[in-house]
Amino acid sequence: MTHDLNIPGSQSTPAIQADWQAGSLCMQGDSYPENSYELFNQVIGWTERFLADATHPLTLQLELVYLNTSSVKAMMDIFDLLEEAHLDGREVRVIWRFDDRNERIGELAEEFREDCTFDFAITPMRVSV
Amino acid sequence: MTGSGGDAPLLADIAELLEHPDYQDHPLHAALAELYRRHLEQEMRVERLVAIADGFQRTAQEDLHATRHELQRQLRRQRKITHIADRYQALLGERNEALLGESHHDALTGLANRRLMHEYLEQLLAAKQRHHRPFTVAMIDIDHFKRINDQHGHAVGDQALVLLTEALQDALRTNDLCGRWGGEEFLVILPETTLEQAEPLMSRLCQCMRQLDIHYQGIHLNLTASMGVAEHRTRESIEQTLQRADKALLQAKREGRDRWLAAS
Numbered sequence: 001m002t003h004d005l006n007i008p009g010s011q012s013t014p015a016i017q018a019d020w021q022a023g024s025l026c027m028q029g030d031s032y033p034e035n036s037y038e039l040f041n042q043v044i045g046w047t048e049r050f051l052a053d054a055t056h057p058l059t060l061q062l063e064l065v066y067l068n069t070s071s072v073k074a075m076m077d078i079f080d081l082l083e084e085a086h087l088d089g090r091e092v093r094v095i096w097r098f099d100d101r102n103e104r105i106g107e108l109a110e111e112f113r114e115d116c117t118f119d120f121a122i123t124p125m126r127v128s129v
Numbered sequence: 130m131t132g133s134g135g136d137a138p139l140l141a142d143i144a145e146l147l148e149h150p151d152y153q154d155h156p157l158h159a160a161l162a163e164l165y166r167r168h169l170e171q172e173m174r175v176e177r178l179v180a181i182a183d184g185f186q187r188t189a190q191e192d193l194h195a196t197r198h199e200l201q202r203q204l205r206r207q208r209k210i211t212h213i214a215d216r217y218q219a220l221l222g223e224r225n226e227a228l229l230g231e232s233h234h235d236a237l238t239g240l241a242n243r244r245l246m247h248e249y250l251e252q253l254l255a256a257k258q259r260h261h262r263p264f265t266v267a268m269i270d271i272d273h274f275k276r277i278n279d280q281h282g283h284a285v286g287d288q289a290l291v292l293l294t295e296a297l298q299d300a301l302r303t304n305d306l307c308g309r310w311g312g313e314e315f316l317v318i319l320p321e322t323t324l325e326q327a328e329p330l331m332s333r334l335c336q337c338m339r340q341l342d343i344h345y346q347g348i349h350l351n352l353t354a355s356m357g358v359a360e361h362r363t364r365e366s367i368e369q370t371l372q373r374a375d376k377a378l379l380q381a382k383r384e385g386r387d388r389w390l391a392a393s
Binding site for chain 1: 206209210211212213214216217220221224
């Protein structure tokens with residue numbers, strides 16, 4: 001059984017890749033899924049298993065653009081898991097990249113970061129059109 | 130701390146009396162000794178009971194505190210989620226508006242594009258059918274515009290279009306809509322306007338083009354425009370009205386340009 005996730009993105013769901021060996025979880029795109037519970041349950045489940053069973057560091061790489069309410073909640077659940085692990089001494093971090101033409105996305109990432117004490121970088125990037 | 134703190138001296142007295150060698154054979158001694166023993170036992174039971182009850186209460190208190198704390202945390206989290214979600218929604222709204230703007234306007238001049246003009250014409254057609262409100266359209270073509278592009282390049286041509294667009298819009302009334310129909314062709318839509326009422330406006334537009342003095346990067350340009358005007362006729366389609374305006378425009382060109390003609 002594989003420990004990795006590879007969920008292709010769609011117009012309303014982000015592309016998701018989870019690599020157990022590399023300790024990396026990546027998400028890109030818009031997120032307003034019809035069934036956000038089903039989608040994010042896989043991600044939250046993977047993260048919980050990783051934090052429970054693995055010992056190496058975890059890096060979350062996000063390039064999320066639009067999030068609907070349930071996706072916002074799911075992301076906050078994931079950050080809560082990371083925060084808990086961080087307080088337990090685990091090495092976790094988040095890198096949130098956003099299109100530098102859309103600073104508002106960066107501001108929203110900052111809102112997420114507010115309650116987190118682990119390493120949480122918010123980086124503008126130049127997107128070629 | 131005993132439950133009957135005030136009784137302590139009395140109990141000490143009784144204990145002393147019961148211990149006293151002189152009273153060992155007293156007829157009340159056995160009864161008092163039994164009563165004393167039962168009293169102490171009762172007192173201990175009450176104390177244990179109180180301790181247990183206190184324990185329960187403390188646990189309940191702690192639970193209540195924890196629940197209250199958790200509730201506060203959840204409320205705070207919920208507020209945060211709502212706040213972030215609201216901001217995302219605002220963002221989406223703006224994105225939609227921008228897309229709508231782009232889909233309705235010409236990128237160079239910012240004028241209405243064909244799509245928006247068609248939407249407006251459909252509205253006017255409906256208003257005419259319901260309330261018999263007239264409307265008139267004018268097709269405008271800048272004379273010899275190709276020469277400007279050929280002689281000075283497209284950058285100058287584009288700049289001229291932007292400037293003459295501003296002049297056109299300044300000359301129009303608030304509810305008139307000026308749109309870019311093609312390269313150097315514009316459509317002006319005049320709501321609540323008959324052909325007769327449009328005439329002074331057409332003369333003014335021709336005049337305004339003639340007077341336009343374009344200075345750009347050391348180049349000096351003068352322009353004129355030809356225009357064809359048509360009032361929408363009852364039972365006529367929008368396309369037919371536009372075709373009549375177009376025909377009048379062609380006729381204005383044939384008659385020497387720099388003029389407007391009413392469609393027949």
